[in-house]
Amino acid sequence: MVAVSGAEAKDYKAAEKPGASGYFNVLEDGGFWTVGYTGEAGQSNREIAEYAMKRAADLAAEQHQEWFAVLTTTNRMVQAGVADDLQMRAGNFMGSGAGAGTSAPVSGAPSTNSQNNTGTFGGEAVPNNVLERWQPRRVRQTILVVELGSGDKASFPGLDHQPEIFPATSPAPVGPSK
Incomplete structure (x- = not known):
């Protein structure tokens, strides 16, 4: 019998928006690229690092370069999504905050509501201590x-070490036209 791991590989994909899971890349002022991959809950460090490397290789090919050199690598924990994620995670019973008694009265006088609540909870305002937790x-x-490049000679002025160089990903073969 062969034991199968319960962890399945997550899909390699582009991030749909900032903070979302998936890959992203940004061209920096000095001509270097920042390439990253934000994982999903339960995704391993190894898989995320492999996906970041895959994106760097794909990017080099997209930019018509032969290789990429990794100048620095950072592995870290980040917050997924955005701060407004509470309503999405809590489900449909959470309101949007409209009519929750947090706005000032139309006259412009300060609100008499002593608690600064946000959203709704079963029709009532959500207490701050719930949101703070x-x-x-x-x-x-x-x-x-x-850094992306082509050719056999690569130089990296200003670095105190020779970075590791990897080949660009070959484009996928295109099938015959019908």
Whole structure:
């Protein structure tokens, strides 16, 4: 019998928005690229690092370069999503905060509500102590600073070490046209 691990690989994908899981890349002022992958809950450091490397290799190919050099690597925990994630995570019984008694009266006079509540909870305002205890999910993220290049000679002025160089990903073969 072969034991199968309960952990399945997550899909490799582009991040749909800032803070979302998936890969991202940004061209920095000095010509270097910051490439990263933000994982999902339960995703391993190794898988996230491999996905960041895959994105760097794909990016090098997309930029018509032969290789990429990894100048720095950072592995860290980050908050997933955004602070407004409470309503999404709590489900449909959470209101949007409209009419929760947190706004000032139309006359412009200060609100008489002594608690600063946000959202609704079964039609009532959510107490601050509930909101203060909620923490956004934390997930793993790998950030690479890479330099793209072509040819056999690579120089990295200003670095005190020779970075490791990896080949760009070959484009996937295109099937015959019908």
